[in-house]
Amino acid sequence: MQAIFWGVRGSYPTPGPETVRYGGNTSCVEIASRSGERIVIDAGTGLARLGEWLAQRQLDTGRFDLLLSHMHWDHVQGLPFFAPCHQGKAQLAIHALRPDVVKLRDIVRGVARHEFFPVALDDMAASFEFHEVHPGRRFRASAFAIRPFRLNHPFGAVGYRIDGDNSSCAYVCDTAPFNLLLHKKHFLKGPEPLSTTDRRQLQNLRASLVQAVQGCDTVIYDTHYTQDEYARFPHYGHSTPDHALDLLHGQGVRRLVLFHHAPNHTDAMMDEIDAQYRHKGEQLGIEVVTAREGLALPIGNAASSGPMHLVAVP
Amino acid sequence: MKVRFWGVRGFFPAAGADYLRYGGNTAALEVIADSGARLAIDFGTGAVGLGRALLGAGFGVGKGVLSVLLSHTHLDHTAAMPFFVPVFIPGNRIDVYGAVDNNKLHDVLELLFDPHVCPINSQKNLNASITIHDVVDGPLAIDGFAVRALRVPHGHATGVVWRIEADGKSIAVVTAIDHPASGPLPAAIELAQGVDLLLHDGAWRSTSDHYARRWGGATVSTAVAVAVRAGVKRLMLTHHAPQHTDRDLDALLAEAQALSSVPVWSAMEGETIEV
Numbered sequence: 001m002q003a004i005f006w007g008v009r010g011s012y013p014t015p016g017p018e019t020v021r022y023g024g025n026t027s028c029v030e031i032a033s034r035s036g037e038r039i040v041i042d043a044g045t046g047l048a049r050l051g052e053w054l055a056q057r058q059l060d061t062g063r064f065d066l067l068l069s070h071m072h073w074d075h076v077q078g079l080p081f082f083a084p085c086h087q088g089k090a091q092l093a094i095h096a097l098r099p100d101v102v103k104l105r106d107i108v109r110g111v112a113r114h115e116f117f118p119v120a121l122d123d124m125a126a127s128f129e130f131h132e133v134h135p136g137r138r139f140r141a142s143a144f145a146i147r148p149f150r151l152n153h154p155f156g157a158v159g160y161r162i163d164g165d166n167s168s169c170a171y172v173c174d175t176a177p178f179n180l181l182l183h184k185k186h187f188l189k190g191p192e193p194l195s196t197t198d199r200r201q202l203q204n205l206r207a208s209l210v211q212a213v214q215g216c217d218t219v220i221y222d223t224h225y226t227q228d229e230y231a232r233f234p235h236y237g238h239s240t241p242d243h244a245l246d247l248l249h250g251q252g253v254r255r256l257v258l259f260h261h262a263p264n265h266t267d268a269m270m271d272e273i274d275a276q277y278r279h280k281g282e283q284l285g286i287e288v289v290t291a292r293e294g295l296a297l298p299i300g301n302a303a304s305s306g307p308m309h310l311v312a313v314p
Numbered sequence: 315m316k317v318r319f320w321g322v323r324g325f326f327p328a329a330g331a332d333y334l335r336y337g338g339n340t341a342a343l344e345v346i347a348d349s350g351a352r353l354a355i356d357f358g359t360g361a362v363g364l365g366r367a368l369l370g371a372g373f374g375v376g377k378g379v380l381s382v383l384l385s386h387t388h389l390d391h392t393a394a395m396p397f398f399v400p401v402f403i404p405g406n407r408i409d410v411y412g413a414v415d416n417n418k419l420h421d422v423l424e425l426l427f428d429p430h431v432c433p434i435n436s437q438k439n440l441n442a443s444i445t446i447h448d449v450v451d452g453p454l455a456i457d458g459f460a461v462r463a464l465r466v467p468h469g470h471a472t473g474v475v476w477r478i479e480a481d482g483k484s485i486a487v488v489t490a491i492d493h494p495a496s497g498p499l500p501a502a503i504e505l506a507q508g509v510d511l512l513l514h515d516g517a518w519r520s521t522s523d524h525y526a527r528r529w530g531g532a533t534v535s536t537a538v539a540v541a542v543r544a545g546v547k548r549l550m551l552t553h554h555a556p557q558h559t560d561r562d563l564d565a566l567l568a569e570a571q572a573l574s575s576v577p578v579w580s581a582m583e584g585e586t587i588e589v
């Protein structure tokens with residue numbers, strides 16, 4: 001299979017001369033099988049570019065499985081601008097965690113509403129299905145077997161392990177590490193003391209993540225911060241490349257993709273981060289790749305999914 | 315009076331090498347009077363840069379006072395409110411003016427911070443003192459400026475167009491409006507009458523009004539018609555479509571210039587112009 005990165009940025013889009021090479025669109029990754037079936041993970045502004053790319057090539061826009069990690073703006077704001085949403089024959093199946101009593105359809109309606117977008121969900125031409133994701137309960141989407149697991153992020157988020165074409169990848173975004181604090185439903189001004197139950201829950205979260213990434217060919221991980229930045233904002237729900245390597249080391253993972261770059265990280269900073277962690281990864285036996293917009297990354301047997309290359313983003 | 319363009323894109327941001335000259339950030343403007351009085355228009359992603367720049371102007375130490383006029387609540391005009399750094403610093407005073415259908419702008423903006431979509435959970439968790447005002451048509455008391463608001467139809471949302479005067483100069487910001495098929499909205503023409511600078515959205519070619527119908531926003535010919543009818547001194551096109559590259563925007567500007575008896579420019583991110 002192949003992962004194509006349409007948006008790699010965290011928090012908010014960052015157009016401009018300093019982000020041209022790594023990209024300024026927010027989270028959106030396409031996973032494509034050898035035979036051309038695809039799923040899309042997260043609907044940041046990168047999704048709008050994927051929609052234009054599909055439209056330019058007049059590619060089949062029948063059914064789309066869209067898996068959401070959570071509904072923070074940087075993961076959903078591209079949805080109303082995704083061309084297939086406005087095509088009568090398109091069918092969008094949205095898979096997402098339901099973090100409270102609000103029904104999935106109503107959460108998405110609340111996002112794609114007239115007050116925020118020119119076309120609201122109920123006025124879109126495509127038909128929509130909503131599938132609740134339950135951490136630990138496997139499901140199929142397109143050509144892939146999906147295994148969702150819970151992450152440590154404000155108001156809840158899920159990651160996904162994706163198996164297909166005899167290869168595997170995992171999307172671990174957004175998440176804080178699993179030691180200092182436990183994200184729940186309330187707003188955190190800073191780290192709060194952990195109760196015994198909190199500590200146990202953190203251990204469980206970490207254990208289910210470690211289990212899910214066992215032997216993965218490629219793990220795409222929320223490595224938003226540098227170590228210094230994390231020290232200042234540990235309660236914002238994101239990790240560093242060190243957290244990711246720490247967790248993945250010894251789990252049979254072949255490759256780590258740094259993803260969800262902080263908006264203040266210029267191309268020059270990303271080059272430094274890339275060099276630093278490629279080196280650190282080498283020492284641990286993990287190939288480290290820094291995600292950039294347009295990157296098409298073969299996963300598993302390279303011979304069957306082609307070499308790494310860049311797709312021309314419209 | 316000066317205008318600085320922090321974001322000139324409409325709909326959603328345009329990131330990438332093809333959008334660098336005009337800029338890819340969504341709507342945000344800063345207006346500065348000769349007296350030093352300042353106001354901002356819209357909270358698109360361009361407002362992130364404005365917020366950072368303001369830290370050096372008192373907002374970094376909680377001594378900032380700012381009025382923000384919203385043209386409407388679509389995300390390309392509001393998305394950066396949770397990322398506008400001055401809202402996190404205690405002591406800053408920020409007044410936001412705008413209008414929505416049910417006269418509860420506060421409640422609509424609160425949805426931007428809802429825990430499903432934003433880790434801040436509520437405007438209550440912002441440390442600055444923020445007051446949200448629902449405007450009606452007519453003049454508004456804002457220090458250092460004479461401001462007039464007019465509510466207009468914009469898709470299923472309500473838009474507000476603004477006239478701002480200071481130092482004997484005037485600008486009109488008309489970027490969230492659906493003009494009737496019969497021609498420019500008379501009330502908007504009246505509001506923009508004779509201004510030194512008209513900022514009007516003109517995202518679409520005169521021939522692509524199917525885009526205008528789906529996404530809203532005006533064609534360049536509509537923008538020119540407003541400018542000519544209102545007798546403005548110059549027209550500046552803004553709210554560029556995210557699919558238009560720098561070269562597309564050059565062509566769109568040329569199309570507008572060919573149509574217009576009024577001088578036309580196209581807004582570029584990072585530019586400051588003297589009105």
Ligand SMILES: [Zn+2]
Nearest residue numbers: 010011074174
């Ligand atoms: Zn995120």
Ligand SMILES: [Zn+2]
Nearest residue numbers: 070072153174
């Ligand atoms: Zn998040």
Ligand SMILES: [Zn+2]
Nearest residue numbers: 386388490530
């Ligand atoms: Zn709008």
